[in-house]
Amino acid sequence: MSLYFHLRAIPPSALRNSANWLQRLFEDDWNTVRLRIDRHREEMLDKRYVDQHALYTGHSQDVLPAHVVLGGLPVSHPQPEQPPFLILTSAQVNRVADYLTSADFEALWRPARDGLLSTHGGPALEPEVHALFASTHRDLTAFYTRTAEYGDAVVKWLLR
Numbered sequence: 001m002s003l004y005f006h007l008r009a010i011p012p013s014a015l016r017n018s019a020n021w022l023q024r025l026f027e028d029d030w031n032t033v034r035l036r037i038d039r040h041r042e043e044m045l046d047k048r049y050v051d052q053h054a055l056y057t058g059h060s061q062d063v064l065p066a067h068v069v070l071g072g073l074p075v076s077h078p079q080p081e082q083p084p085f086l087i088l089t090s091a092q093v094n095r096v097a098d099y100l101t102s103a104d105f106e107a108l109w110r111p112a113r114d115g116l117l118s119t120h121g122g123p124a125l126e127p128e129v130h131a132l133f134a135s136t137h138r139d140l141t142a143f144y145t146r147t148a149e150y151g152d153a154v155v156k157w158l159l160r
Contacts, residue, residue: 003160005156025157064096074086097148
């Protein structure tokens, strides 16, 4: 089973606190999603999303890094077996964008390195694993920066 964690920018005026409305946000075809990703209006993380979350939260007591991937106000899905939606307000998006643009990837990588390598092939694959997480960090930074520029909120959901 493939897991994809989607993050989607939404104008605050369009945002609804309705699980059915939130579910419809993620029903677009792949071509539409790809266009939004290209414009940094949507981001999609693969099954490593939990590890990307750990990169930001591993040694931080601050709540802000937790908002990058898995943070947000949970809204229950209409089907109880489905994961909840997560919502970040535009103010939270601004803080996350500021955090990511000022974060030093190497400073995040060093304390998370051993744990990430142990689950992604070991030290022999460090260049590839490092590049993968650095690339995702750049993508998330671009997504949150563009979203903050527009003053938008973010809705997140794990698609199976």
